[in-house]
Amino acid sequence: MSEQVVKLSDAAIRRRMLADFWFYFSQNRGAVAGLVVFILLVLIAVFAAVLAPHDPTAQYRDALLVPPVWQEGGRAEFLLGTDAVGRDMLSRLIYGAQYSLFIGIVVVSIALVGGIVVGLLAGFFGGWVDSVIMRVMDVILAFPSLLLALVLVAILGPGLTNAMIAIAIVYQPHFARLTRAAVMGEKAREYVTAARVAGAGNLRLMFRTILPNCLAPLIVQATLSFSSAVLDSAALGFLGMGAQPPASEWGTMLAEAREFILRAWWVVTFPGLAILISVLAINLMGDGLRDALDPKLKRS
Numbered sequence: 001m002s003e004q005v006v007k008l009s010d011a012a013i014r015r016r017m018l019a020d021f022w023f024y025f026s027q028n029r030g031a032v033a034g035l036v037v038f039i040l041l042v043l044i045a046v047f048a049a050v051l052a053p054h055d056p057t058a059q060y061r062d063a064l065l066v067p068p069v070w071q072e073g074g075r076a077e078f079l080l081g082t083d084a085v086g087r088d089m090l091s092r093l094i095y096g097a098q099y100s101l102f103i104g105i106v107v108v109s110i111a112l113v114g115g116i117v118v119g120l121l122a123g124f125f126g127g128w129v130d131s132v133i134m135r136v137m138d139v140i141l142a143f144p145s146l147l148l149a150l151v152l153v154a155i156l157g158p159g160l161t162n163a164m165i166a167i168a169i170v171y172q173p174h175f176a177r178l179t180r181a182a183v184m185g186e187k188a189r190e191y192v193t194a195a196r197v198a199g200a201g202n203l204r205l206m207f208r209t210i211l212p213n214c215l216a217p218l219i220v221q222a223t224l225s226f227s228s229a230v231l232d233s234a235a236l237g238f239l240g241m242g243a244q245p246p247a248s249e250w251g252t253m254l255a256e257a258r259e260f261i262l263r264a265w266w267v268v269t270f271p272g273l274a275i276l277i278s279v280l281a282i283n284l285m286g287d288g289l290r291d292a293l294d295p296k297l298k299r300s
Contacts, residue, residue, distance in 0.1 A: 024292040031288020037281035045097040052091040053077070056248045060086035065264045081266045083257065089266060092248040093274055099249040100230045100278055103164055107229035108222050110168035115175020116218070120206045122176065123183030134180070137173035145170045145228075146235055153241040160233075160249070163242040167232050171225050178221055182214035216293040223286035227279045234275050250275050 026032055044051060054077075066082040067074045074081065080089040122133040140148065152166035186192060187210060195209045236242035237251025245252060250271040257267035 021292050025288045028284075028288040028291055030284040031291070034281040034284030034286075034288065037277065038285055041097055041278055041281070042101065044094055045101045048094045048098055052088075052094045053079070054088040054091040056087065056092045056095040057246050058087065060088075062086070065260065065267070067264070068266055080270055081264070083253075083267050084260055084264075087246075089270055092253060093250070093270055095248040096250045096253065096271070096274060097278075099160075099243060099247065100233075103160070103167075103233045103249075104226040104229045104282075106164050107168045107171065107233075108226050110165070111171040111225060112175055112218065112222055114168070115172045116179050116211070118172070119176040119179025120183055120211065123180035124187060124202070124206050124210070126184075130180070133176070137176050140170065140173045146232055149232060149236060150239070150241060153236060158241045158244065160243040160247070163233055163236045164229075167229050167236075170232075171229070174221055174225065175218060178217050179214060182217060183210055186210045186213050220286055220290045220293060223282060223289055227282035227286070230282070231275065231279050 060082065063075065063078060063082050063086045065084055066078050066086075068081045069076055069079050071081075078088050078090070080093070082088055083092070118133055118137070122130040143151075149163070149166040149170050152169060153162050156162035156166065183206075187205075192205060192209055195205055200209060233242050233249070234251030234254070237249050238255045240255060243249035243252045245256060253271040254268060257264075257271070261268050
């Protein structure tokens with residue numbers, strides 16, 4: 001009977017926490033709008049094969065640089081026009097959402113896991129371990145992020161996989177520093193001392209006792225890094241160091257359309273708008289998460 005009461009109380013606490021989170025998150029209308037756009041982006045990426053009217057790599061040689069349907073010369077089967085080799089712009093934009101989400105998820109996952117492990121070690125053990133780890137992180141942070149990513153991609157070789165690895169390495173210090181600061185603030189608290197007295201080992205103290213109480217700032221940083229990863233991957237693609245043609249990644253689409261900026265505005269405008277809207281929506285959502293998860297910023 002007592003176990004059932006404990007389970008019910010835990011469920012009630014979780015429901016209350018979720019309700020409080022949504023209350024503070026929904027106070028930020030920009031964050032709610034960003035969440036709606038992000039959900040739409042996810043749905044577009046998941047159902048790209050259903051939504052796209054054409055194969056993103058199919059070339060229609062009789063439809064080169066066809067303008068959007070509302071402009072003179074547009075055709076109904078190509079709603080947003082075609083590019084220089086006759087590929088449907090709408091289909092490529094839809095499939096490009098898959099690349100953006102995939103890049104964001106992989107980059108943030110690698111940077112988050114690596115940063116948490118490194119930050120936990122530095123904050124928990126301190127001393128020379130902390131000094132060595134943090135000096136390495138400081139060296140990485142001393143370089144401009146895009147420049148360092150370019151150098152790493154140049155060493156590893158151009159391509160989407162190498163670009164994601166390079167961006168993840170660049171973002172890892174942000175998570176490491178956040179984790180270290182949170183761990184240093186938590187490890188001296190009474191519940192950690194009680195767990196240590198109860199016989200908990202270092203690994204259990206780090207990952208089961210301390211880490212769950214350090215997740216709020218990491219979640220916010222992960223959201224903001226997601227948008228930055230999309231932006232940096234598009235920049236690498238634009239410079240020819242990221243996803244390679246004929247991939248429908250938005251930065252690569254911009255790179256392929258550079259010479260047609262004056263002749264065909266749509267081949268540049270639509271991929272640029274896709275990057276702008278996606279990054280803006282994720283950043284707005286991150287601001288809402290910060291307001292909802294940080295007790296200091298919650299409104300009374």
